[in-house]
Amino acid sequence: MKAYLSDRMGAALLMAPLLLFLGAAYAWPFFGVVNWSFTLPEPGLGQYGTLLSDPLVQSVFVRTLRIAAIVTIVSVAAAYAITVVWVRGTPAQRVIAEFCILVPFWISVLTRAFGWVALLSNRGLFNTWLQAIGFISEPLTLVRNEFGVIVGMTHFLIPFAVFPLASSMRSLDDRVLLAARGLGSSRMRTFWSVFVPMTRSGIIGSALIVFVFSLGFFVTPAILGGGRSVMVAELIYLRIFQSPDWGLGAAISVVLVLFVGALMALVFRYVRPRQLI
Amino acid sequence: MQQPGRAAEIKAIGIGKSFGSFRALDGLTLDIGRGEFLTLLGPSGSGKTTFLMILAGFVQPTDGRLFSDGVDITERPAEQRAAGMVFQGYALFPHMSVEANIAFPLKVRKKSAADIKRRISEMIERVGLKGHEKKLPSQLSGGQQQRVALARALVFEPGVLLLDEPFSALDKGLRGQMQAEMKRLHQETGTTFVFVTHDQSEALALSSRVAIFNHGKLLQVGAPDEVYDRPANRFVAEFLGEINMLPLKDVRNADNGATGLCEDRTITLRGNASAVGSNAILAIRPEYMSIAPEATAGENGIAATAVASTYLGAATRLDLTTRQGAKVTVSVPNEVAASALSKGNSVWLTWPAEKGFLLPDGGQ
Numbered sequence: 216m217k218a219y220l221s222d223r224m225g226a227a228l229l230m231a232p233l234l235l236f237l238g239a240a241y242a243w244p245f246f247g248v249v250n251w252s253f254t255l256p257e258p259g260l261g262q263y264g265t266l267l268s269d270p271l272v273q274s275v276f277v278r279t280l281r282i283a284a285i286v287t288i289v290s291v292a293a294a295y296a297i298t299v300v301w302v303r304g305t306p307a308q309r310v311i312a313e314f315c316i317l318v319p320f321w322i323s324v325l326t327r328a329f330g331w332v333a334l335l336s337n338r339g340l341f342n343t344w345l346q347a348i349g350f351i352s353e354p355l356t357l358v359r360n361e362f363g364v365i366v367g368m369t370h371f372l373i374p375f376a377v378f379p380l381a382s383s384m385r386s387l388d389d390r391v392l393l394a395a396r397g398l399g400s401s402r403m404r405t406f407w408s409v410f411v412p413m414t415r416s417g418i419i420g421s422a423l424i425v426f427v428f429s430l431g432f433f434v435t436p437a438i439l440g441g442g443r444s445v446m447v448a449e450l451i452y453l454r455i456f457q458s459p460d461w462g463l464g465a466a467i468s469v470v471l472v473l474f475v476g477a478l479m480a481l482v483f484r485y486v487r488p489r490q491l492i
Numbered sequence: 493m494q495q496p497g498r499a500a501e502i503k504a505i506g507i508g509k510s511f512g513s514f515r516a517l518d519g520l521t522l523d524i525g526r527g528e529f530l531t532l533l534g535p536s537g538s539g540k541t542t543f544l545m546i547l548a549g550f551v552q553p554t555d556g557r558l559f560s561d562g563v564d565i566t567e568r569p570a571e572q573r574a575a576g577m578v579f580q581g582y583a584l585f586p587h588m589s590v591e592a593n594i595a596f597p598l599k600v601r602k603k604s605a606a607d608i609k610r611r612i613s614e615m616i617e618r619v620g621l622k623g624h625e626k627k628l629p630s631q632l633s634g635g636q637q638q639r640v641a642l643a644r645a646l647v648f649e650p651g652v653l654l655l656d657e658p659f660s661a662l663d664k665g666l667r668g669q670m671q672a673e674m675k676r677l678h679q680e681t682g683t684t685f686v687f688v689t690h691d692q693s694e695a696l697a698l699s700s701r702v703a704i705f706n707h708g709k710l711l712q713v714g715a716p717d718e719v720y721d722r723p724a725n726r727f728v729a730e731f732l733g734e735i736n737m738l739p740l741k742d743v744r745n746a747d748n749g750a751t752g753l754c755e756d757r758t759i760t761l762r763g764n765a766s767a768v769g770s771n772a773i774l775a776i777r778p779e780y781m782s783i784a785p786e787a788t789a790g791e792n793g794i795a796a797t798a799v800a801s802t803y804l805g806a807a808t809r810l811d812l813t814t815r816q817g818a819k820v821t822v823s824v825p826n827e828v829a830a831s832a833l834s835k836g837n838s839v840w841l842t843w844p845a846e847k848g849f850l851l852p853d854g855g856q
Binding site for chain 2: 388390391393394395396397398399400401402404408409412413415
């Protein structure tokens with residue numbers, strides 16, 4: 216009992232710096248932001264009222280949800296295919312898949328966003344090639360719009376979608392798949408009616424993570440959206456840094472944090488934190 | 493395996509399987525009769541499961557051919573062979589209800605909804621799962637999951653049912669119950685059953701024939717009493733149950749059997765025992781041996797001293813040593829054991845002439 220207590224004390228002491236840091240760097244400032252949202256420019260719920268009535272704020276929220284939803288669907292679908300190869304492929308396929316999953320992690324988010332600008336802009340690689348082979352005559356608008364934002368965000372988020380999927384695919388009992396085939400089911404049918412349903416928790420976990428990450432995206436939409444496809448995080452930035460409207464920025468922040476918090480609570484019902492990395 | 497509702501006849505010719513340099517199965521030739529209950533018995537790594545996987549089509553043999561009802565199915569993929577299969581650990585679909593699990597092979601075969609409904613309710617009735625139709629596998633006990641696995645494997649009337657150690661996860665009581673159930677299902681369906689186990693008592697209790705494997709080789713095939721009473725070699729003899737072995741000298745063929753010398757006593761063997769050399773090993777199952785106070789002329793018997801006993805409830809296991817130091821175990825009624833031990837001196841071990849058999853001296 217004594218040893219157990221001292222173990223717990225030891226663990227608490229080891230965790231203390233982290234908790235202090237989180238408290239000082241995140242919790243305390245956040246309470247400040249909550250405070251602003253109720254006090255600037257005057258005390259009351261005025262900013263939350265604006266938030267509910269201002270068509271601009273609402274259009275940004277709707278756009279954010281739409282982009283997050285599309286990015287989630289595309290990322291999870293792509294990640295699913297990659298993960299199947301990574302977890303169940305031949306050794307050579309696994310190495311290739313692993314490389315594709317890990318390389319994006321080593322490249323900064325800024326570099327990747329500008330990389331996409333270079334690829335997608337009017338005089339970028341895609342448009343030049345498509346014009347060169349005569350597929351199009353006028354350049355397509357692939358960037359500084361929602362399309363560009365979705366491409367950039369999907370690319371960034373696929374690796375994050377992979378991990379929960381991989382853990383659900385790894386824990387799957389191979390004999391169940393053999394059983395399906397032995398009962399006369401084709402590989403296709405086995406995949407759709409046994410494999411996919413059995414990785415359901417991975418799909419849900421993966422989708423929630425991508426969705427939550429998408430909601431708070433800042434750099435990628437700011438660069439690839441070119442100010443025309445503003446998402447919530449960028450709106451907060453604009454309110455706080457480029458206008459004196461701190462109260463509204465703070466209120467939007469609070470709503471975003473609450474929404475994300477609720478979704479994270481949902482995530483952890485399906486996925487253990489350990490499976491996310 | 494292709495005609496539903498009809499038991500399949502399988503012929504394996506020279507089947508071998510190598511995993512790299514490891515020879516998992518070697519030169520296996522075996523006929524599995526229509527409607528037979530064949531058990532593949534052997535220690536782990538003996539090749540029995542590999543052979544089952546080859547029958548199912550999950551593993552491709554490195555050499556040899558496999559025929560079902562005269563048709564070569566060596567290269568036919570598992571989903572087209574459609575042998576019913578019950579896996580170790582059942583391998584039920586965890587996201588599907590009992591009903592949906594059993595319906596799966598029928599849906600894959602695009603049976604009509606009415607047909608599926610009728611067959612599921614028939615099957616659920618047959619394996620005693622009424623009232624559990626809507627439950628998920630995780631809500632069922634081990635025995636119930638086992639029943640679902642059996643129902644799912646039998647519902648599409650496969651020509652052969654393959655079972656991979658299906659009872660290994662069940663406790664002893666449930667095991668006996670499921671064994672009886674399986675025997676009944678075999679009789680009712682008339683399908684060919686191929687059953688893998690490492691438990692010899694299970695093999696002897698269930699099968700019409702037992703095939704014994706070791707180190708990738710098929711050692712012997714025969715009816716349970718045949719392989720138990722007349723094992724082809726020492727491995728089979730020892731694997732199927734306890735056995736006493738005594739060195740036998742001066743072995744020669746005799747009228748309807750053989751004779752030999754064991755510790756200066758003349759021993760006779762009757763039945764299909766024949767001398768293979770002048771020295772051999774005489775093998776007798778412990779339950780065929782009994783204890784007598786004196787030697788009787790003309791009967792097999794040797795002198796021994798009781799050294800220890802183990803009370804087993806219904807009987808007592810008695811360990812004895814012969815004059816020349818061979819160790820023998822017998823299973824005798826409790827009071828016989830008590831008197832043999834209390835005497836502390838020599839008793840006679842006797843056995844009928846037709847219960848002894850010869851194994852080649854030395855090696856396997």
